[in-house]
Amino acid sequence: MQLESGKSFEVRNLIGGTWETGNGHETEPVYDPATGETIAETPLSGRADVDLAVGAAEAAFPAWSKTPVMERARILFRFKALLEEHFEELRDLVTLENGKDKKDAGGEVRRGIEVVEFACGMPTLMMGETVRDVARGVDNISYRYPLGVVAAITPFNFPCMVPLWTLPVAIAAGNAYILKPSERTPLSAQRLGELLAEAGLPDGVFNIVHGGREAVDSILEHPGIEAVSFVGSQPVAEHVYRHGAAHGKRVQALAGAKNSMIVMPDAVLEKAVPNIISSAYGNAGERCLAGSVLVAVGDVADELVRRIGEAASAMKVGPGSEEGSELTPVIRDSHREKVRGYVDAGEEEGATVVLDGREPPLEEGFFMGPTLLDNVTDGMRVAREEIFGPVLSVVRVDSLDEAVEFTNGSSFGNACSIYTENGAAVRHWRENVQAGMLGVNIGVAAPMAFFPFNGIKNSFYGDLHATGKDGVRFFTENKVEAVRWLSEPGTVESIKRPMETGA
Numbered sequence: 001m002q003l004e005s006g007k008s009f010e011v012r013n014l015i016g017g018t019w020e021t022g023n024g025h026e027t028e029p030v031y032d033p034a035t036g037e038t039i040a041e042t043p044l045s046g047r048a049d050v051d052l053a054v055g056a057a058e059a060a061f062p063a064w065s066k067t068p069v070m071e072r073a074r075i076l077f078r079f080k081a082l083l084e085e086h087f088e089e090l091r092d093l094v095t096l097e098n099g100k101d102k103k104d105a106g107g108e109v110r111r112g113i114e115v116v117e118f119a120c121g122m123p124t125l126m127m128g129e130t131v132r133d134v135a136r137g138v139d140n141i142s143y144r145y146p147l148g149v150v151a152a153i154t155p156f157n158f159p160c161m162v163p164l165w166t167l168p169v170a171i172a173a174g175n176a177y178i179l180k181p182s183e184r185t186p187l188s189a190q191r192l193g194e195l196l197a198e199a200g201l202p203d204g205v206f207n208i209v210h211g212g213r214e215a216v217d218s219i220l221e222h223p224g225i226e227a228v229s230f231v232g233s234q235p236v237a238e239h240v241y242r243h244g245a246a247h248g249k250r251v252q253a254l255a256g257a258k259n260s261m262i263v264m265p266d267a268v269l270e271k272a273v274p275n276i277i278s279s280a281y282g283n284a285g286e287r288c289l290a291g292s293v294l295v296a297v298g299d300v301a302d303e304l305v306r307r308i309g310e311a312a313s314a315m316k317v318g319p320g321s322e323e324g325s326e327l328t329p330v331i332r333d334s335h336r337e338k339v340r341g342y343v344d345a346g347e348e349e350g351a352t353v354v355l356d357g358r359e360p361p362l363e364e365g366f367f368m369g370p371t372l373l374d375n376v377t378d379g380m381r382v383a384r385e386e387i388f389g390p391v392l393s394v395v396r397v398d399s400l401d402e403a404v405e406f407t408n409g410s411s412f413g414n415a416c417s418i419y420t421e422n423g424a425a426v427r428h429w430r431e432n433v434q435a436g437m438l439g440v441n442i443g444v445a446a447p448m449a450f451f452p453f454n455g456i457k458n459s460f461y462g463d464l465h466a467t468g469k470d471g472v473r474f475f476t477e478n479k480v481e482a483v484r485w486l487s488e489p490g491t492v493e494s495i496k497r498p499m500e501t502g503a
Helices: 047-066 069-085 087-098 102-119 161-172 187-199 213-221 234-246 269-285 298-313 333-348 400-408 423-432 468-474
Strands: 027-031 038-043 130-135 138-146 149-153 176-180 206-208 227-231 250-254 259-263 291-297 352-355 371-374 391-397 415-419 437-440 476-483
Touching (some): 038 087, 047 206, 069 161, 102 161, 161 227, 269 298, 269 391, 291 400, 298 391
Parallel strands (some): 149 176, 259 415, 371 391
16 A cells, blocks of 8 residues: 555455455545545445454454464564554554644554554463462363454544554454444555555454444444444443443443643643643644643643743644644544534633634644633533543642542543652642543653553443453453362373273
8 A cells, every 4th residue: 555645545344355345335535634635435334244244253263263372473473573664654644544743643653563562472461370279189270262253443543553452462362353443544454454464364363344333333233243342432432332232242442531631830841831732732632642621730820821822822733744743633624613612612601712723724624723721610611521622721720639629520531640740749649530541741641552541430431441461351251170180190001091991
């Protein structure tokens, strides 16, 4: 898949190792967010397509699950090498279909590769546990087994990384896998499928079904699918969790966020401000770990707002493919209108518009300018609802306890960051704040691949999180064996084969 200016891409399902041509379904346009031009059409697959993918995966599963785990890991090592070889191509593909700048896109690809590296350790990660003599002459042993056919439904904002959160772990553990990527950004997923085939993955172990709501519900309802992993907005995550669980599936559904960044009076502002800017406006704010509420404690507020305003207004707005672009487009014009509506609501509810990005700074594409709202209060929609755009809301409080209370008042619990040099304040905050991923002087508190992506409250539905050992547990099942031998060991000569004893 070569990237060429003005090129239109063909988006196809991958079923049992075959790239399917047009299936007669309706399509949804795929845009370059930087220009608004259509670069592909995503087929909106239905139940029959999901059924074909499940059939191909079911056919591939028996042989793949019995393939020694070392051999499965070797394929992942080859896949990792191919990802490195095609790193820049994957980075540029993410920029093309999502709009983010090359630095963010490269970071996304790198974090995805790190999960592949983690999954290459599956021979160790699949280890069970043993306890001898749980009773006289009885031992207990546990073994990990793959589930069967599993599926992932992934979002537009990380079209390469999020599929790689689950794909390498699931297949290294011995499962067959179906991916339903976002219909808005299908190209990165398709390239991953091509590279997996080149790495030697057997046909049918990895399948792609493109589509929208019908494809999602078909996955959730299909009796041949054992587990579903989802990343997306809170309302859809709740639907996926409830609907999938109602059909007997194991489900992990990573949902929305409203992440606070607490700034204490002793924060090192010259270093904190660039980090805050990156968290709030990087990838146009379309990250579930983006800091979208700035909680200023005490007398730091005025100086903080001044510095944030100056830094944000100096950001270069432009296409992600252009060197130096810092604020890139949102994914769709319809989404831009939604974000504008939130800014309108904040202004109507009494927030001070310090920076107004509602008017498009560029004629082409789906751009917004950086937006900064001050004097935001607890009851405002911009303080509590996920906006998913380049909008930062400032809430002023008098103490750390008030900052924690504000944060804990959110229905979400994805991430929270604090900027301070006071260790006692950090400990108090850590022990009391209700968020699953915490950053100390770090605005995007993304865990490494060997830790779980640990949202809580309405930011996550399920029991086992994605990535890390949680991811391995999610895609495997335990069998626990109790063992007792009734005969005496005897000597080698006394152990006869059945035919020699007349049995």
